[in-house]
Amino acid sequence: MNTAEPVRELTVVRAEPEAEGVLGITLADPGGAPLPEWEPGAHIDVELPSGLIRSYSLCGRPEDRHAYRIAVLHVADGRGGSTEIHTTRLVGRGLTVRGPRNQFPLIPAPRYVFVAGGIGITPVLPMIRELAERPDAPRWSLLYGGRSLDTMAFRTELAALHGGEVTLWPQDSHGLPDLDRALTGLPADTVVYCCGPEGLLEAVRSRTERLLPPGALHLERFQPAARTTPSPTDGSFEVELRRTGITLRVPADRSLLDVVREAVPGVAYSCEQGICGTCETKVVEGVPDHHDMLLTDAERETGATMMICVGRARSSRLALDL
Template structure:
């Protein structure tokens, strides 16, 4: 796993071009302003993008890892979101400069002889480089890709060039909901299953894989929080709240029930970085010096959660209500 506590230095990149990839999906091509090669990356990687408004957003790299002249991002316009995608679609023309960090990869492509990919909507962005890599390795693969309509589904031509009979495009307006059993049924239990898309799709894939391949859970990347990240839900409610000590600043703060640890920490450290505030991006990962975190994120592995060395303070709590000591 990439060390988010010591992230790569920021890069200032120029928006070389913007491209309409599909209905509601804008592609950004980012390049070094002086033409230098960009840092290498592998399928599944993403960039942390600082927008002119100060918002921080994470976007998967959807281009070719073999071409380090540009990075390609695909951004779905979500008019009901928190403003990041709307800003990109309306306020960042070609020629703009953006500060980015990364690439960081928390969704790597593991070695396997067979892959099953399931994409919903903009969830195709991290999976496209994986499909390309699987094809290059000579591995058997299949992709089930759904969206609202065919014209809303990005990168169809690129996938068709790779896919042949391995690719199934299933727009909801003509095909209904994705038939994930048609893809999973008959797979060997050694196959690697990858899914990225809406929360409902990921939950359905996890449920079916638990029944079919209980020893091999699917590899997933979320764009929204998992159902168990709400305050008070992971290990029971912390009815009296808990204390957090910020070792570097010396502050000791009370975190009441129903209020996030991140929100309270900001009272003493306003500059603490955050982005998703749902436990899915890793921006707010913080070193734990003492105490037992109650992890509610979808970023850390089970082994990392058990170690308790870091936590995502946007959703994490204190196990048992004891004091947490953070390196802040």
């Protein structure tokens, strides 16, 4: 949330390929100080040399307090962050890092099914590693799909894990992942974790809705789901920044985040798509219009917080704790 979070300058100590098109990055404190604790599913916000801020899942070991490990897929037609990482000499360079933050925690359950697509393996790997190393490890399985084996990161690490079933599914030789086989006939107490492209997430969601009780599915998005209908509240509104003591007009053609940043330049943000949670802000007054992919229906109903990168207002005025 937009409150005090760990922010520090870390040094890139390693940048090496993890798979075709995937670069592994390891960051450490330049003075060797221990890093903030984290749990599987967590991510950090990284400010790149250009000033772009991007969120990346931590895929190392939580018990290693002296290194953060991320992996970045090169998306040539993306928003520029991955291209910068893949084309910039980063080793030895300092980068500002905020977090960790966890919007995708591993909850206790008697059995798990993990479905990962491409770089979606990054938040899943620490979860599976933790389960595999527990003395009383619950049952788990992983269906991991990618364009080809060469593009699928961490295959060696996954092969070394015990206590579960790992299925690699390269699309060039196997076609689309067999979700029906992975998700049909599961006990009702199974928890499903899925991370990957939107098409995979939607396919998993539609099946789990039919086959498992509500709350069984946990999703992590790297891009927002398509917005099918325009919001009736996309017009202008006022926002009061209660702590700053000013009131601003948010026009219809600008985001709330953009307007807030003019008055509070240091406000935390990253994805600008409502999927990372970095800009979650407390609502003091007014009714927010939510367009994020993180808050539950119950959380949206309370109106206690909102993601200001995509959220707007259902009331004519909002007051935020900024």
